[in-house]
Amino acid sequence: MVIHPHQPTQSTMQLRAQIRQDIRTARRGLTSTQQLADANKLFNRLITHPKVKNAQHIGITLANDGEIETVEFIKWCWANNKQTYLPVIDPIKKGHLIFIEYTHKTEMALNRYGIYEPKQCATHRCAIAKLNIIFTPLVAFDLQGNRIGMGGGYYDRILSPWFKDKKGPYPIGLAHDCQQVNNLPIEEWDVPLPEIITPSQHYYW
Structure with a gap:
């Protein structure tokens, strides 16, 4: 577990940047x-x-970047007739994501961050409001459900x-156990999660 006490000499931005660096x-x-x-333990919790x-x-x-693997869970979803959707950076609305259906036939391309995402196709796009669950990536989280x-x-x-x-999809965070910190410096726009699942724990708030 990594502990990052708030230090008055550091700005929140600097502290968050340091946490990101340490946890990554x-x-x-x-x-x-x-x-x-970790992936196997997470899989068993999710299904x-x-x-x-x-x-x-x-x-x-x-x-990506050491995140916990989700491929086996995605394959399980396919086998159980559940549709999965991956985020794609919205080419029109800056700072927003759209979700494109992901199957074993989906063509992929690298985005600006070097992350593979589905090639955009309007016919396979899913309105965010239609998603039942959105598994939310994160770099770090604390025991109050906060994430960055x-x-x-x-x-x-x-x-x-x-x-x-x-309103909208129910969010669940996914993370390795090593991504938990004691307290995160939070900004007003940060959205806490109601659940976070790690290989060894299932947190509810």
């Missing part, structure tokens, strides 16, 4: 054996989750309607 380094430092074990069992449309991401991502604010924008009046 820890995450990337996991061995392939650890990554596989027994009541909300997953009842969901038909699921927003999720592919692992990479700093683009994409998911805070998506989840703000849910946070305000519980």
Whole structure:
């Protein structure tokens, strides 16, 4: 566990940047054996989750930068007739994401961050409001359900309607155990999560 006490001499922005750096380094430092074990434990938690069992449309991401692997869970969704959708950077609306259906036939391309995403196709686009669950990536989280991502604010924008009046897809964070910190320095636009699942814990708030 990484502890980052708030230091008055550091700005919130600097502190968040340091946490991002520390946690990304820890995450990337996991061995392939650890990554596989974490992915298997997460998979077993996800396929027994009541909300997953009842969901038909699921927003999720592919692992990048040491994130916990989701491929086996996605394959399980396909086998159980659940549709999965990956985020794509909206080419028109700056700072926003759209979700495109992901199947084994989906053509992929690298985006501006070097992350693979589906090639955009209007016929396979899913309105965010139609998603039942949105598995939310994060860099770090604390025991109050707060999260910080990479700093683009994409998911805070998506989840703000849910946070305000519980409309839209239900968010669940996915992370390695090493991504938990004691307390995150929070900004007013940060959206806390109602659940975060790690290989060893299932947190509810």
